[in-house]
Amino acid sequence: MNPELEKILMQVQKPSRYTGGELNSVVKDKSKVDVRFAFCFPDEYSVGMSHLGMKILYSLINSRDNYWCERVFAPWTDFEALMREKGILLYGLESFDPLTEFDIIGFTMQYELSYTNVLNMLDLGGIPVLAKDRTQLKGLVVAGGPCVCNPEPLADFIDVFILGEGEEVTLEWMDLYAQAKREGWTKDAFLRAACKIEGVYVPSLYDISYHDDGTIAAVTPREGAPAKVRKRVVADLDGMYLPENFVVPYTETVHDRAVVEVLRGCIRGCRFCQAGFICRPFRQRSIGSIRQQSQSLCESTGYEEISLSSLSTSDYTEIEQLLSDLTDYTEGEKINLSLPSLRIDNFSQEVLDKIKKVRKSGLTFAPEAGTQRLRDVINKNVTEDEVMTSCRIAFEGGYTAVKLYFMLGLPTETMEDVEGIAQLAQRIVDMYYGMENRPKGKAVSVSISASSFVPKPFTPFQFEPQDTMEQIVEKQKRLVASIRSRKISCSWHDVHVSVLEGILARGDRRLGAAIYKAWKDKGCRLDSWDEVFRFDAWMEAFAECGIDTAFYANRRRSYDEILPWDHLDYYIRKDFLIREDEKAHEAATTPNCRQQCSGCGARLEGGVYCG
Numbered sequence: 001m002n003p004e005l006e007k008i009l010m011q012v013q014k015p016s017r018y019t020g021g022e023l024n025s026v027v028k029d030k031s032k033v034d035v036r037f038a039f040c041f042p043d044e045y046s047v048g049m050s051h052l053g054m055k056i057l058y059s060l061i062n063s064r065d066n067y068w069c070e071r072v073f074a075p076w077t078d079f080e081a082l083m084r085e086k087g088i089l090l091y092g093l094e095s096f097d098p099l100t101e102f103d104i105i106g107f108t109m110q111y112e113l114s115y116t117n118v119l120n121m122l123d124l125g126g127i128p129v130l131a132k133d134r135t136q137l138k139g140l141v142v143a144g145g146p147c148v149c150n151p152e153p154l155a156d157f158i159d160v161f162i163l164g165e166g167e168e169v170t171l172e173w174m175d176l177y178a179q180a181k182r183e184g185w186t187k188d189a190f191l192r193a194a195c196k197i198e199g200v201y202v203p204s205l206y207d208i209s210y211h212d213d214g215t216i217a218a219v220t221p222r223e224g225a226p227a228k229v230r231k232r233v234v235a236d237l238d239g240m241y242l243p244e245n246f247v248v249p250y251t252e253t254v255h256d257r258a259v260v261e262v263l264r265g266c267i268r269g270c271r272f273c274q275a276g277f278i279c280r281p282f283r284q285r286s287i288g289s290i291r292q293q294s295q296s297l298c299e300s301t302g303y304e305e306i307s308l309s310s311l312s313t314s315d316y317t318e319i320e321q322l323l324s325d326l327t328d329y330t331e332g333e334k335i336n337l338s339l340p341s342l343r344i345d346n347f348s349q350e351v352l353d354k355i356k357k358v359r360k361s362g363l364t365f366a367p368e369a370g371t372q373r374l375r376d377v378i379n380k381n382v383t384e385d386e387v388m389t390s391c392r393i394a395f396e397g398g399y400t401a402v403k404l405y406f407m408l409g410l411p412t413e414t415m416e417d418v419e420g421i422a423q424l425a426q427r428i429v430d431m432y433y434g435m436e437n438r439p440k441g442k443a444v445s446v447s448i449s450a451s452s453f454v455p456k457p458f459t460p461f462q463f464e465p466q467d468t469m470e471q472i473v474e475k476q477k478r479l480v481a482s483i484r485s486r487k488i489s490c491s492w493h494d495v496h497v498s499v500l501e502g503i504l505a506r507g508d509r510r511l512g513a514a515i516y517k518a519w520k521d522k523g524c525r526l527d528s529w530d531e532v533f534r535f536d537a538w539m540e541a542f543a544e545c546g547i548d549t550a551f552y553a554n555r556r557r558s559y560d561e562i563l564p565w566d567h568l569d570y571y572i573r574k575d576f577l578i579r580e581d582e583k584a585h586e587a588a589t590t591p592n593c594r595q596q597c598s599g600c601g602a603r604l605e606g607g608v609y610c611g
């Protein structure tokens with residue numbers, strides 16, 4: 001680290017975010033590597049260091065001797081100000097070299113509110129923000145992650161999007177890059193060759209035209225780019241690359257624990273859930289592989305907690321056997337085991353017994369909607385009886401605090417559904433006080449967390465209008481007014497955040513100008529942080545760019561409209577999404593994939609097990 005940087009770091013909050021040198025971080029001799037990759041997480045260190053995908057790809061790329069992957073995070077505002085004042089460029093935490101020294105700058109896009117951070121990080125690293133201003137092969141900017149299932153708002157800034165699961169495709173396109181670098185190809189030549197790899201989307205090779213009403217008229221590929229770009233999927237999770245160690249931060253992060261993925265995809269089909277659709281088909285790892293990785297991660301990191309990660313861990317077909325095998329190991333080593341993603345309907349006494357040993361605090365459930373009608377609309381196949389039974393089991397097990405997650409603004413929602421949230425919470429409170437065997441001398445606490453629904457691409461609700469800010473605020477007020485007990489508390493996310501997320505999530509390329517303006521002229525960055533987020537500045541940017549935000553957020557799409565992401569293939573058929581949206585309006589449910597296949601399109605050729 002250079003002495004000037006060292007001096008500056010003495011003046012900022014939490015300097016350990018910027019110093020690198022953590023256990024298991026990888027330092028290589030740069031004269032001996034062929035390709036240098038800056039893996040950028042477009043948010044602050046403590047968030048990025050908790051992200052599993054980054055850990056996996058960091059290890060995967062570094063598993064190749066001739067490639068070197070480093071980590072880069074968004075600096076907090078105090079450090080950014082000093083960097084700009086002193087002319088310090090954003091750097092990789094392993095080498096302290098600025099982004100200008102890297103061949104590839106890769107971003108993982110986890111949420112829409114990190115878009116301005118991408119621009120800011122490129123700029124701070126000395127890299128031109130607009131793709132058209134980067135003419136060399138060196139400094140190629142790529143992006144992957146869940147948000148790139150609609151990458152169009154970022155099309156002006158990113159050279160290459162990677163669709164789907166990175167383990168499958170990263171080394172393949174990096175090998176092509178290495179060849180291009182070795183043989184002196186131009187950037188254009190590389191892009192034309194890269195777009196032939198399945199899962200690689202090069203936005204500059206597609207022309208978009210629009211109708212007078214602002215909807216898309218056509219998406220036209222050029223120079224041999226495919227008409228549809230299909231995401232990549234790992235067919236066999238046991239056969240994929242698995243990291244055996246993680247970088248261990250010096251400073252506290254959001255999740256200080258070993259995270260072990262147990263399955264991918266989801267059998268459920270909740271109609272609001274983007275991850276549930278874009279991560280299909282359902283695949284799970286073997287118990288042996290999960291146990292072996294859990295053990296090696298704990299040994300190499302010193303972590304004393306393992307978290308089993310997935311969209312719905314209790315859908316693992318052998319969950320009880322898995323927990324039994326893992327607790328054999330964790331109890332012996334005094335390691336905690338946590339399962340963050342439990343579904344309410346299969347929350348059994350056995351599962352509770354297993355997790356009770358390690359989780360003494362409250363339990364969380366996500367009924368998502370307060371009435372059965374609305375739960376049927378969203379295909380959350382959970383009945384009130386199941387909610388009550390799960391809470392009763394939890395109370396009998398000694399728990400006295402339950403947190404319930406709901407969404408406001410779901411399609412077809414009425415004020416009756418909103419009041420239903422408070423009524424459900426009240427019935428849980430009443431049940432507790434009606435139980436003879438309730439924990440003695442302890443009051444119950446039911447907290448309602450109500451977020452605002454944001455329609456997302458590749459879900460049946462991609463066609464639906466989002467509630468306006470005024471509608472959501474009215475529903476929030478009605479919810480609070482419906483709560484009758486002091487044992488029930490209620491909280492929600494800032495509605496402004498959901499409004500912006502709603503505009504960006506289903507946006508097209510024309511939003512690029514507003515994202516640029518919001519960052520460059522209005523100073524927007526770190527938008528997912530309440531203390532930095534400036535909604536008014538964003539709205540000014542949209543207005544100054546002539547963008548009607550209601551067109552993106554609050555408009556119903558017709559089923560035959562060309563959507564900005566229709567040329568991307570996440571295996572989910574549009575006719576299936578239309579069918580599901582129609583069923584939602586009839587409050588008709590769809591069985592889960594284990595009960596019956598609904599033909600969503602995710603069953604892979606060769607027949608990956610997905611039920």
Ligand code: SF4
Nearest residue numbers: 593597598600603610
């Ligand atoms: S193909 Fe059938 S079983 Fe597989 S994810 Fe789709 S609906 Fe479920």
